[in-house]
Amino acid sequence: MSDKPPAPSAGLRRDMEILEVLAGHGDDRDTDGFGVSWIAQRLGREKSQVSRALRALELEGMVERDAVTRRYRLGWRLFALAARSQQARLVQVAAPYLRRLATAFDEDAYLCVLRGNRVLTLLSVPSSRAYHRVWEGITVPVIMAAAGRSLLSEWDGERVRELLRATLPSGLDSAVGSEDDWLAELAHARTAGYAVSDVELDDGAAGVSAPVRDHRGIITAAISVSVTRAAPPERLHEMGAVVAETARELSTALGLPPSGHPVAACPEPPGAD
Amino acid sequence: MSDKPPAPSAGLRRDMEILEVLAGHGDDRDTDGFGVSWIAQRLGREKSQVSRALRALELEGMVERDAVTRRYRLGWRLFALAARSQQARLVQVAAPYLRRLATAFDEDAYLCVLRGNRVLTLLSVPSSRAYHRVWEGITVPVIMAAAGRSLLSEWDGERVRELLRATLPSGLDSAVGSEDDWLAELAHARTAGYAVSDVELDDGAAGVSAPVRDHRGIITAAISVSVTRAAPPERLHEMGAVVAETARELSTALGLPPSGHPVAACPEPPGAD
DNA sequence: AAAATCAGGTGCAGCTAGCGCAACAATAGC
DNA sequence: GCTATTGTTGCGCTAGCTGCACCTGATTTT
Structure with missing residues (x-):
């Protein structure tokens, strides 16, 4: 009843939320990644949805899954795209x-x-x-x-x-x-x-x-x-x-957090006139 | 022709293709970024589709658009994620x-x-x-x-x-x-x-x-x-x-104990197929 | 030991969100 | 000025996603 109006590119939004979660708290203690259910709960989304999305993301190399712990973390593709x-x-x-x-x-x-x-x-x-x-x-x-x-x-x-x-x-x-x-x-x-x-x-x-x-x-x-x-x-x-x-x-x-803190606001470059 | 069945996560696939194009080849002639039509043609997709996808990606910070040339390039968000x-x-x-x-x-x-x-x-x-x-x-x-x-x-x-x-x-x-x-x-x-x-x-x-x-x-x-x-x-x-x-x-x-190799060849094979 | 619990994956119906076409707007070119 | 090109938008139609329920399999409980 309230708002469902601005919901274009819902899939992308979901994927980005997932990636953001995987990016983690910036700490490096989460080296083993995160499980499906945990992510789903944290996002308030359906497990099935997250599961499928992660599989798709893995197929694209955006995330990768530890073969043994079955946990996900950010993948090589992200790195490769950025590096190039x-x-x-x-x-x-x-x-x-x-x-x-x-x-x-x-x-x-x-x-x-x-x-x-x-x-x-x-x-x-x-x-x-x-x-x-x-x-x-x-x-x-x-x-x-x-x-x-x-x-x-x-x-x-x-x-x-x-x-x-x-x-x-x-x-x-x-x-x-x-x-x-x-x-x-x-x-x-x-x-x-x-x-x-x-x-x-x-x-x-x-x-x-x-x-x-x-x-x-x-x-x-x-x-x-x-x-x-x-x-x-x-x-x-x-x-x-x-x-x-x-x-x-x-x-x-370029994406440097303004004061050494996780990413935040807009890095607005001074648009040339 | 007859097969359209294996087309899950079509949106993600499209987005990835776009990002891949924007990443260029590492050559430095891509430094100006790319326009909507060019990308669309290169991908064999509809301009409208690419246009909308790019807008969504921009909203998420995965790409950014030069204010004057109206061309797109990869955005700060992608770099921030890659860094993680x-x-x-x-x-x-x-x-x-x-x-x-x-x-x-x-x-x-x-x-x-x-x-x-x-x-x-x-x-x-x-x-x-x-x-x-x-x-x-x-x-x-x-x-x-x-x-x-x-x-x-x-x-x-x-x-x-x-x-x-x-x-x-x-x-x-x-x-x-x-x-x-x-x-x-x-x-x-x-x-x-x-x-x-x-x-x-x-x-x-x-x-x-x-x-x-x-x-x-x-x-x-x-x-x-x-x-x-x-x-x-x-x-x-x-x-x-x-x-x-x-x-x-x-x-x-990286954390390897200095003493020789604890050696692999352990309980976990690097991928039992 | 069986049973309960939890994580992850699958099938399916319904409906939303994205696709493609084409018209439109905005620039660039002549 | 007009035309050519690039980017955006409206809209009907359907592909594909959502969300529920159920299934599998591993781990824990009693």
Whole structure:
């Protein structure tokens, strides 16, 4: 009598509820999954319905069932779908944010990821100013890229040293000394939420960068903004704060829970106009 | 024509097909997403149907639509769910180990699991070298993957034969002969703790791999490192030893008791058919 | 030991929700 | 401006889902 009006795609809704239950409380104590009856009761639905739906979902690989305990958990297909498109999605979702930065500072903005011991630029948005060097698809050593510090900022110290040593051919003993400096800078970037690098290499660009996290909270990319005009340190830190905030927004849009809590509200990306 | 009987869960099937299309091929030309008509045509379905399904999926957050281009791509919800899957945990734990391998050898490193008779790559850590396509979320036949040998190394011989026959279309009679070779290689991999595969298929990558065990000692995954440059056999075996050791460390991190193998071959066979 | 309890699956009738066609709306193209 | 293309909606018809009751099989109770 009350409401049954808005019930389109009831099947999908049911499936999503089931998946959400299987996703669990986020805790990892539920590693053995959940049984049909339990899910049905929790959803207030018929067992038969849940049973059939789960079978269908299993057929599609969205859930998988433990052969012995007969319990269900999320399946490989979900993971495969996400894995295949996460990079494409990253680029797409990031674009508007980079544009915002590029126009705000009138500086080139970049989206970078770590590839081996080099930094790969996935997307670059040019400023209005003169020549814009195309970096997309280009890799540079971590130490040379502005985004490098952000990408490594949460790495284990030992790993960073290994990577640095692997990067530097060995001829540079100045580097040996600067390893500690680097680690210190990483620590600073970690606390500040952004990294500032002034000109280090002849060609190496100065810039500010901040880490982008995926839905799991792992740093998977970094955005950076070049700094082509002389600017006082405090100006750089102002920029850093903005870049860091933008990176946070982007992370949220990618599915990162706003404050380290299960998924919730809407990750509304600023629709380009 | 006459058979429409086996059509349960038609809605789910449709949704999955759509998601599969949206996931693309991992190539990066799909970065713009896809339009309704294009998807409909590709699936051989009615536009209206696809349109409505996409709207429903969007409502659930499984897909999202670019505000300006009106094209769809996978949504945050799917990523959030994927992050909660069992595989995600594996990936998270394994990532540092793979990174270490990738930087140590400057070769691509992979984490793979067995999915039916194919090998699914869960995580690929690219080296710094030339562009490499995304393998994450992609499946390849067991015989083509470097990790295949490690994943099958403790299987019953008969079952391996079955799987090989099911995999090979049948046209390849050379395969019939090589079945025994394969079994022999599996035996070798079992004793050595790692598997070395040189180039077998035109595209098939050479590589070394080693098995990863869960807390029960059962092989649940494999890590492998590609070998893109010519290397003498002894070099490959050096690498194999390193990969095997890394796999052991990873297994321990996953909860395997450090002491040798508690070994499978227990009350529970990996699937009594 | 038999019987009770619980989890999961199946058969079936009734009815809802999704399908397909085609008209319509909204853009893009010329 | 008009036409071509893409995306949305109205609606009758039926495929497929819901929900009840019953069945199987494992685990526990007394």
